[in-house]
Amino acid sequence: MAGPTLIGSVQRALNLVDAVGASDRPVTAKALARLTDQHLSTTYHLLRTLVHEGYLRRADGGYVLGDRIMALGQGAGRNLVIAKVRPLLQALRDELHAAAYLSLYDDGEIRVVDIADTPDAPRVDLWVGFHDAGHACALGKAVLGSLGDADRADYLARHELPDLTRHTITDRASLLREIDAGGPLAVDRQEYCVGTACVAAAVVAPDVVGAVAVSVPVRRLGAVIGRADALARTARLASLALAG
Incomplete structure (x- = not known):
């Protein structure tokens, strides 16, 4: 042959x-x-x-x-992260009956890299890219809360805080106070999209800073916060999986 x-x-x-x-x-x-x-x-x-x-x-x-080779390596690393965390996102979605998300801090930006949703648990309409919305969503707040002071200051220096809804925090000092006082969960109360709330927990492992989150209609926010254990467990398992 x-x-x-x-x-x-x-x-x-x-x-x-x-x-x-x-x-x-x-x-x-x-x-x-x-x-x-x-x-x-x-x-x-x-x-x-x-x-x-x-x-x-x-x-x-x-x-x-060159940069193109380095980008290929970063893409492969991101795909490995997604593959490890996706089953956890799917389990979280099914447990809370809510769309689940994974974000990563990648090259100075907060990016949504995976979403687990269903017709009965639809994702939020990502009408504004996360480059302009990290301050207005729970995913972004959880990531910012996990960054060191220098990286957080650098991110905020490079990004405006646009007013996406009437609930959006657009003052840096107020945003930092909320992040510092937020505890293990970050919450977006209609700050990104009117009618939608989001709750997130940080995912931290060597060379990885990110967050997992769920989005729900705002009327379900209290119920999701009441199940904070599920979100915290998913974030902890994701951190362990990536560390391993």
Whole structure:
């Protein structure tokens, strides 16, 4: 049986990326040609393409991994986090009969990365991106409450606090007082979306800061707070799963 058809130039380019990634310092083109056993002229052509596409970049007379490779690694890490936490989100959704969410603090931003919902427990309409709404939702408040002082100050310095509803906290001092006094749960009382409330608990593990939350019609807020044990348990199990 004939073997698979392989593209030699792709193999050579990948060998260069592997060689750069295996080094703890910038690697020169001549060293890469020697390490990958290919002509220097071919090496230069491939390096030029890899730099142009963002997989490598020039640094200190040599080559290091580029932003595109680093982004691939971050994406893989995020997918692993989602895979570990998703069963917990689904169990929380079923226990509280409410849409459940996972957010992560990623590259200086608070992002919703997974949602477990059903037709009977629908998600809130994410009508404003979380880049502009971290201050107005329980997920964002839980994450901000788990950040160190410097990271929290940096986030707030880079983000406005727009008035999304008449209930939104738009004053930084008031927001910080609520976060500091919030205890184990963060609550959004119609601050992101009129008619909807959200309750969140922080998820913290090595290299991970995030939160799990549920959203419900505001009339059910008291009942969900009364089941704070379920939310706290999910956050604790998620933290343990990610730490492991």
